[in-house]
Amino acid sequence: MHTLHLRADIDGITRAATLLQEGGLVAFPTETVYGLGADATNGAAVASVYAAKGRPAFNPLIVHVASIEDAQRYALWSDAADRLATLWPGPLTLVLPRKPASPLALLTTAGLDSVALRIPAHPVARALLATFGGPLAAPSANPSGRISPTTAAHVADGLTGRIDAIIDGGACSVGLESTILGLTDQNGSTTLLRPGGLPQSVIEAALGAPLTTEDQTSITAPGQLASHYAPNASLRLNATDLRPGETLLGFGPVANATLNLSPGANLTEAAANLFDHLHQLDAAGPAKIAVSPIPDHGLGHAINDRLRRAAAPRDQ
């Protein structure tokens, strides 16, 4: 399959929307990471997403929509959903009970009775949703188990020849996947399923209640395999020294860093650089990457979550 490279202008977006309507796969920028989009109502198109990514078929996909009204077509709504939806558009995904008579393909939600929904903020993603005119199922646009893409070049590296097109919208501003919240608990609590681009404090302020956190061993979000986001190199975290054979991914004013996530110790800048720097160091081929300590608050919580997964022993 030839993979088209499209510009993020009206012509490119129109071409992409047509490909999607025909059941094709198009990678597009969001503010978090690039998504690999397919028509969420077309089971064959969704199946080809799993095939292109080499993703285990039990893993459900996030459905991207243009508006809250659209989200309400696919999910059972609640007061908590209302409060959290004030944070849309943005790097937030809500897992809600799936409406029984939903037009979404069963494969999109991997047969679960819940559905993950998000309104992205990126202008190109919004223009694509508007032009396509329906829900887009979109996992991150990387081969399964690899680092998420934050540029069109990352997508091309992983998926060229396996998807129909890539819309180049430049680098993603957030650089970490969306925060995923579960709103399916009988007791009405809201659970943090995946830390991500929207900090917990911002979410709790909108919700007016604390989030509950998941038991680490749970498989509610099966994409949370420990070894997700794996680079080829091995990673050593919280490194305060540099050992023989290691290259340093720095944070803050450290010496000897090959690349630095944020020399000024800014967590927002570090999040935006995280996957790009991991891609770059991995491409340069060092066997071992040492990573400076990252403070575990705000976006640092999600950065450390991704780093732990990248450092975990490989299980696939």
Ligand code: TXA
């Ligand atoms: O920022 C993002 O979230 C990006 C952009 C493209 O939107 N997407 C993304 O998708 O990171 P993906 O497929 O790489 O991760 C989606 C996660 C997976 O861990 C999946 O298991 C979880 O969402 N998920 C999807 N539907 C779910 C559901 N019904 N219940 C629980 N977890 C769900």
Ligand code: MG
């Ligand atoms: Mg992913």
